[in-house]
Amino acid sequence: MVDESPAALHCTAAVVPRASLLRSPLSVNRDSGGGVSLREVRRVHVLKFGSSVLARPAAYRLAVEEIRAEVAAGAKVVAVVSAMGDTTDDLLSAAREVAPSLPDDLIGSLLATGEEASVALLHLALVTGRVRAVGMSFSRLPIRTRGPLRAAEPVDVDAHAIETALATHDVIVLPGFVGVDATGITSLLGRGGSDLTALFLAHALGAAEVRLVKDVDGIFPADPKRFPHVKPIRRTSWSEARRTGAGVVQDRALSFAERHRVAFRVAAPGGTGTWVGRNDPPPDAGHGGEERARCA
Template sequence: MSASLALVAENQKPQAQFDAEVVVLKFGSSVLKSPADAPAVASEIYSHVRRGRKVVAVVSALAGETDKLLSEARALGLDHDNELLPAYVVLGEERAAALVAIACDRVGLDAVGLSVQQLGISAEGPSQHARPVALKNNKLREALAHHEVVVVPGFGAVRDCGRVALLGRGGSDLSAVVLAAELGLDKVRLVKDVDGLYDRDPASASGNPQRYRRASWETARQLGGALVQHDAIDLAEASNVCIEVAALGRAEGTVVGHHNAPPGPVGAEAPLKVVVAGCGVVGGGLLSRLLWEDGFEVVGVLVRDPFKRRDVDAPAELFSNDVDALLAKKPDLVIEALSEGEAGHDLIRRALAQGVDVVSANKQAVALDPAGLQKLASENGARVAWSASVGGGSPMIETLRAARAAGPVAGFEAVLNGTVNFMLQRLGEGADFADALADARAAGFAEEDPSSDLEGRDAAAKVKLLSYEAFGKVPNEVPCDALSAQTKVGASPVRQIGACFDKAGHLDASVSLNDALEDALFQSLNGERNALKVFGADGRVWACKGRGAGRWATTESVLADVADIVRARRAAVELV
């Protein structure tokens, strides 16, 4: 039986049942050139996870890595037909998969990597250009059942004899199509360095290259060139799996399938002008990403002391303590990551009043009046987003919005403060209070003044924001237990639980230190990790977890909000 026929036969079964939608994303060496590109790939993956999806990420070797490995092997006498060569060459893909899994873990995603052998795509034919037949084991499905993200190497498969085979140049595209077909999906997304399939090479053609919104299999074969491997197109057509070709951070692209649509022009986009407010843990992380990413121009950074030495390599002229001067630069977007609630709230209001989009990571600022901020944004044709203000890298606001969209919410419980959770774990391990706090500072979780965390005010502000998402209003008060040197932590795990329940129209909210936990989700949280459980009025439960503190987890959540705003701006332009 041919590879195509085998996979089509396998694909007759219904989609594998998981607790969330599954997507297959493929990242090639055009976007994963070096280890420095792994955070951008993790951002793309995070954007899907925050929408409640599980991700299978198929990766190619870093740019030039395959040729390097081939050269090293041949220098030792392994010729092109040697049966041992493929096992060495796929180390490039396996290394890239491990790097991407590490980048995902850094931002708080629950990620795991598999090797070529563990993944178990079986193949037949020549060792250097084998044909995939099927997925022979359940490792992928098992990993998806227990993790948000599974990162796997492309290009490699396993023959019946147990030896590794290669799927030919561009074989990672083929791997991605195989996995989508095996999982019963109707599409696979190939993330490239261009935003779709064009009628001519957009990098070198004269005139105005036009992009296909939809392209038939035959059009893709004629124009795809090196963009999409022909074997992958053939298998996708036989397996009835559409291929989406898109760029990092872009929702739109080209869908390759049964139908064609005429190509159209794609307008050039000017970089988004951004002001970053704050250069601490979160603001510094944002600067380190935005200064080097295409599509953004950082025009200013708001700080108290423009001359203070910082841990981010940024031009000194960007730093200012003059809000008026920064807003006078007419930014498209203000990213607010100040440490003070009142100052942050005032800045958000000023920006929105001028029609400037805002993304905030400052829960104290937003919690002062979330409804008022949304109203002000609407009145001035602006957008405001604050996902990063609650949960760090854990998509709590998105989870609550999904629950509320499904029906009335009865209430929620959550571990909301990464600093406190980290300290409670250290205290449970026998550390004294001072050492636990020092460790939290050293890890980058606790601020120099940790009183907001320790007294529960930080968690209380997050309870208010989650209550607004759940019920459309905030509780009048949120009583809080404080964590101090006098807090007793014994053998049973203690967690700071923020909660709010609707009791006949009255919101009953609290932040308490709980040492009688029965919920396995909260008991299992280690270090700075946070988690949320939302209880629907109909008995359904939604949950999420992730890193709740730290530079990179919170930075990722901010960038995801930024990406949403960028997509909304593009959609608004297209409607004009």
């Protein structure tokens, strides 16, 4: 559950409406009655932190430093988080002990608790680090989905709610992997679904840059754990990333990015990694003089 104690109230004061009803095939709910626009705030960067990066509690402080650098460079940050470490696998194992048959309409609610806890932990780390941040649970700011509950497709999000939150905060922390279907049931975006969450939000918000923070510094032509001297591919296309990526980025996320022309970077914390997108050169933006990705 997201921290809403009095001590953190200054970081959670934004009033965020629920998302609109499901639309098809892809829609973004914006308030046509005026109000905050992304054009009125600084450029938006989407950073996704996976379970392998958030392997233990101390890793959340390292994530704060990644985010702080983006904020210092003038960006507003949408931070998408996976569950910490092996939390998802541990929850699945516990569920199988309780009930060998796992109903699709219940397993999502269970696994979502891992992402919700991760949102709260990063929010806490950001507030402790004096970063103006707000954490949002998927029930407060859901991504609407359609299709199978364990391999759902994101189709709608209330972008205006995110814009409103970023008008008064430098960072909004959101859960990856989970969504809500048209009937209100918790849905999952498949294994590695936080990648899809991040790229979907980048597209919906028209984000300037999106970076998937991994435990390896990019996409490699061979497994760097088996071949430690292999160098990452610095630039590649979406389709090539699917062929050579060896699961570094979720296949469905890559298909979404190619379909919607969302370029992005895959990198370890502090690394340069691999730029994935069109054939033109990647931008030379970002903190520390590193190249960063942006939506094509």
